[in-house]
Amino acid sequence: MSPRPGDRASLTSRLLIYGLLVVFGLMTLLPFIWMLCASIKTKGDFYTSQFLPPGHGFLGVAWDRLTLSQFAQLFRDLPVARAMLNSVFLASVCSVVATLCCAAGGYGLAKFRFRGRETVTSAILGTVVVPTALLLGPSFETLFHLGLVDHYAGFILPTLAPAFGLYLFRQAMVNSVPPDIIEAARIDGCGEIRIFFQIVLPIIRPMLSAFLVISFIGIWNNFITPQIVLQSPERYPLSVAIFSLRGLYGDDNSLIMAGTLVAIAPVMLLFLLLQREFISGLTSGAVKG
Amino acid sequence: MNSARPHPAWVPWVFIAPFVVIFGTFAVWPLLRSLQLAFEQTCGAQTHVFVGLKNFRYLVLDPMFWQAMGNTILFTVGTVAVQVPLALGLALLLNRPDLRGRAVFRLIFFSPSLIGMVFVAMLFSPLLEKRTGLVNIWLHALLPAWNIEFAWLETYSMTALILASVWMGAGFMMVYFLAALQHVPRELTDAASIDGAGPWQRFWHVVLPEIRPVVGLMTLLAAVGSMQLFDLPYLLLGETGGLNGRGLTIVMYLYQTGFTVGDLGYASAIGWVLALLLIGLALVQRRLARRTRED
Known part of the structure; x- marks a missing residue:
């Protein structure tokens, strides 16, 4: 050449x-x-x-x-270990269930023809540009009526159906799941639920893992929602717990930087481990579609 | 194609039901509720009075709202104007075919976008301090005329916010630009070089038109995100946006009226004005994208 x-x-x-x-x-x-x-x-x-x-x-x-005394102080004297556990719990549950919800929803909307499909699709996708802040007050009201304020569920439930995620998975289903495969599985007598879990999900696996990581990081970094919904300090995730250090230990910058490091290190590690899949999954929809 | 066994009508609903139920409860319902609230005056959760368009009429005359709007637009324009060229420049550098260490550089530039606004604020707060902050110390060392007492947070709040958000977001945008650049067919740029086009002409007339959809989309996303700026100033400058509200943004003002003052009605009116602005932005971008596609 x-x-x-x-x-x-x-x-x-x-x-x-x-x-x-x-x-x-x-x-x-x-x-x-x-x-x-x-x-x-x-x-x-x-x-x-x-x-x-x-x-x-x-x-x-x-x-x-x-x-290393700052780190010792964070984990021994301050409830940072608990906050980290909360963060891991919330981010794992939310990202896994949200990914499943979005994948199933995207599959339902992309691969079936039924009455109401267009209405449901445009109602969901139309809200992608609605500012999240607009919903803060009324969602808090809803959570209050459901008795979920200051419960983990009050934080988890609203994060499980992100419109953007549905959009991404609907695209992925349209672009990479051939209808013939589904049809062939049906002819072979495969149940609908099994088709989804054993045939469709493996095909869109790169998208699944990329979205899982994106939502995990998004939930981990979320500050405002836990700040409003979770009010007891023992339920604080790291974002809120580390920020509240500033109130009590505002003059101790070393401690605050140690806390910030502890809060971002897990996400950095996760990313370093999965970066290859992550970046290609992240850009695949935007560049090709 | 005749299918052997058509699926029952309820099957698609099984798949979309979880999403639809949650979305309905925690997105559609609050959205409708906020539309209703925008025409009410509220004080706490108990008292609601229908006031018609009063919230919006008051909004037009509210100097705080206009200050917040001005700050937010300044931030958005500033961030987009710095971030898009910077991200594109870095992507072009990384797209050189003979570059070594591309993956490492990409990883480095991308890393700040992984950390949340809260943590960016925690990190930049000491870095931007007047006398002791690293930013002032280094700028002073590079340019002796630089005032080491330069008050990033207190006086130049918006510049500080733009700086922090560009640090955070440029690499994220760059990853998309780089992916788009790698999809530009080599034949196109090669043909242009053979026709005698220099690097600059190749970029303007061959590469940029190819990646324009991605640039447009990322610009829109950055603008929509910037218009909703909240965490960074709230944490870096305080709930009221610092001295004289220099760093007050629309969403901060919304938060203040809704959660500190307790008037969810007025807060919803602010939110709907912002929503209409963002929808307008998205429509403008779509129209521009369609026009360039027809060219």
């Missing part, structure tokens, strides 16, 4: 490209690095050094002045 024009850039332009990428990359990472350093410094070292405290150790850093 002959070299294509533009494939090899001159040395200067390549240096420029890598230079720009490294500069922007550092600007992106700098807040994370700073946070990591802040979380292992003592309260006293927080303002006297930008990253790690200077000293006579290796690389000019006072390694012996670093501490």
Whole structure:
């Protein structure tokens, strides 16, 4: 194959490209690095050094002045372990059930012809641009009437039917599930529920896992809904619990940065483990469709 | 094709029922309720008075609402104007065919969008401090004329919010742009090069038209999200949006009137004005997208 024009850039332009990428990359990472350093410094070292405290150790850093006491304080003296458990519980339940709800709903709307299909579809998809804030007050009212305020269920139930998720799964069903397969399974005498779980879901598996991760992260990061719905501190997820540290320990930035690190680390790890599927699943609908 | 055994009429409903029931209870019903509330004055959960269009008439004359609206539009325009070119630029850099380490750079740029607004606020609050914040210290080191007392949070609230949200969102947008760029057929750009088009001309006349649908969609999504800005200023600047409401946004004002003051009626009126604005934005984007497709 002959070299294509533009494939090899001159040395200067390549240096420029890598230079720009490294500069922007550092600007992106700098807040994370700073946070990591802040979380292992003592309260006293927080303002006297930008990253790690200077000293006579290796690389000019006072390694012996670093501490993990903030993390110990978070987990021993403060209810951060409980909040993390709450976050894991809420994000897992919500993302798994919401993914199933959206996949089933998308399947029902995409693969069956029935009366009312158009009405249901446009009613749901029409609300995609409705600002979530508009629903805050009236949903709180609804939860109040149902007696669900300050219950996990009051947080979980409203997150189970996101219009955007239904839209994505309906698209996925239309684009990648051939009707012949369903028809063939029916002829073979396969039940409707089994067709969905054993034939349809495996086909859209990349979409399933991408949406699962997206919703997990979305629920994990949600602040306003748990702030309104969950009122007892023992039910707080990490977002609310870590933020409320600012009230009591506002002057202890090291503790607050340690708390923030603890709250974002699980999501970062999850993403690092699943990033390949995640990014391709994320962009597949938008780019092809 | 004649099907062997048509499915019973109830089958599709089994699949859509869970979604529809939950959606009806926690989205449709509150939505209808908010429409009703917009024409009522409420105080707490008990007292409702029908007031007709009074909420909307009051809204037009409410200086706080207009301030919030101005701030929100400024934030949206600022964020989109910085984020879209930045994301596109990074995507173009990463799309170089001979680039090494693309996956690592993509991962780095994407990582801030994984963390929630709450945590971004927690992180940027010390970073943007006047004298001790890293942003001012570094800017001062780079440009000695930079005032180390530059009050990001207190005075330049909107600039600070734009900075934080671009840091958070540019990489997310970039991932979409990069995916779109990788779908641009090589034959097109190659043909343009053979015809003597420089890199700039190739970008404007060949690449950009190809990826325009994705750019349009992402711009719309960023604008719709930015118009609903709440967490970041609420957590970074406080419930009232900082000094003189410099960082007050529409949704913050909605939250304040609905939950702090307790007038869900007025809050719903604010929410519906915002909803109409967003629907208008979506319609404009659709019309633009259709027009470019017909060209």
